[in-house]
Amino acid sequence: MNDSRDPRAKLLAETLQGDWANGPVSAMARRAAAHARQHRRVRHRLAAAGATVGLALVLFLFAPRTSAPPPHVRAPEPVPLARGYDIISDDELVALLRDRPLLVLPQENGAKTIVLLGH
Numbered sequence: 001m002n003d004s005r006d007p008r009a010k011l012l013a014e015t016l017q018g019d020w021a022n023g024p025v026s027a028m029a030r031r032a033a034a035h036a037r038q039h040r041r042v043r044h045r046l047a048a049a050g051a052t053v054g055l056a057l058v059l060f061l062f063a064p065r066t067s068a069p070p071p072h073v074r075a076p077e078p079v080p081l082a083r084g085y086d087i088i089s090d091d092e093l094v095a096l097l098r099d100r101p102l103l104v105l106p107q108e109n110g111a112k113t114i115v116l117l118g119h
Contacts, residue, residue, distance in 0.1 A: 088096075101117040 097116070103115040103117050105113045105115060107113060
């Protein structure tokens with residue numbers, strides 16, 4: 001009814017001008033607009049609720065399942081390794097090397113190398 005080029009629309013607008021401002025037509029238009037707004041709000045809320053439920057369902061269905069931890073299994077006792085040497089005390093070392101000359105060389109890492117001189 002806002003098309004001013006159509007003479008019928010202009011005639012209708014001029015005829016109902018007073019009713020649109022404060023008559024029964026105005027009340028009906030306000031009720032229709034309120035109903036449309038309420039309907040739109042309900043649709044948006046339902047869509048948001050549906051999206052939330054759908055997302056929760058997808059997360060529930062595709063979430064990785066956690067299983068119970070495996071039963072505790074004790075590690076086996078370590079098997080003693082065969083060594084190519086024996087650990088002896090200082091006294092045993094002195095007794096074995098009583099009359100032999102030794103050279104003790106310090107290494108860069110702090111260890112010492114013992115070299116038996118002349119036999």
